Ligand SMILES: Nc1ncnc2c1ncn2[C@@H]1O[C@H](COP(=O)(O)OP(=O)(O)OP(=O)(O)O)[C@@H](O)[C@H]1O
Ligand SMILES: O=C(O)C1=C[C@@H](O)[C@@H](O)[C@H](O)C1
C-alpha cells in the first residue's frame with residue numbers, strides 16, 4: 001500500500017471486519033479492528049461495556065482509539081465500529097475512507113443470531129433499521145469512496161483498484 005491507511009466504514013454487518021482482515025492479508029500489511037482493539041484494551045466485550053458503562057463511555061473509548069491510530073498507525077487496513085464515523089467525523093484525518101454500503105435487508109439475511117447478540121444497538125430490528133437510515137447520509141458524506149452491495153471478492157477487487165489508482 002503506497003499511501004497511509006485504508007479505513008472501512010459502514011453499518012453493523014456491512015462486512016468491514018470480514019473484508020478488512022482478508023484485504024490486509026492479501027496486501028501483506030497490518031490490520032486493526034477498532035472494536036477488537038477496544039475489547040483487547042478493556043479485556044471485556046463491547047456488550048459488557050455497553051451494559052456496565054453505557055454508550056457514551058464506549059464512544060469515549062472509540063475517540064481514544066482514533067487519536068492513537070492517527071498518531072501511531074500507518075500503512076494499515078482499519079475496520080472501524082459501525083458508529084465510529086458518526087461520532088468521529090474527523091475520521092479522514094487517519095486515512096482514505098471507504099464506505100461499504102449494503103442494503104438493510106441484505107444485512108439482516110447475512111447476520112446470524114449469535115452475531116446479532118454481540119451488537120447492543122442491533123437488539124431491536126425496527127430501531128436498527130431507523131439507525132441505518134439516519135446514518136447512511138453521514139457515511140456517504142464522510143467517505144472518499146463508496147462500494148455498494150458487492151460480495152466479498154467483488155469488494156476486495158474494488159478496494160485494490162482504489163489503492164492502485166491512488
Ligand atoms: N460481502 C459480504 N457478503 C456476504 N456476507 C458477508 C459479506 N461481508 C461480510 N459478510 C458476513 O456478514 C457478517 C457480518 O460481517 P462483519 O462482522 O464483517 O460486519 P462489520 O461491518 O464488521 O460489523 P460491525 O460494525 O458490527 O463490527 C459475517 O457473518 C460475515 O461473514
Ligand atoms: O453501529 C454501532 O454504533 C456499533 C457498531 C459495532 O461495530 C460496535 O462498535 C458497537 O456495537 C456499536
Ligand SMILES: [Mg+2]
Pocket residue numbers: 016017018033035079080081
Ligand atoms: Mg466489525
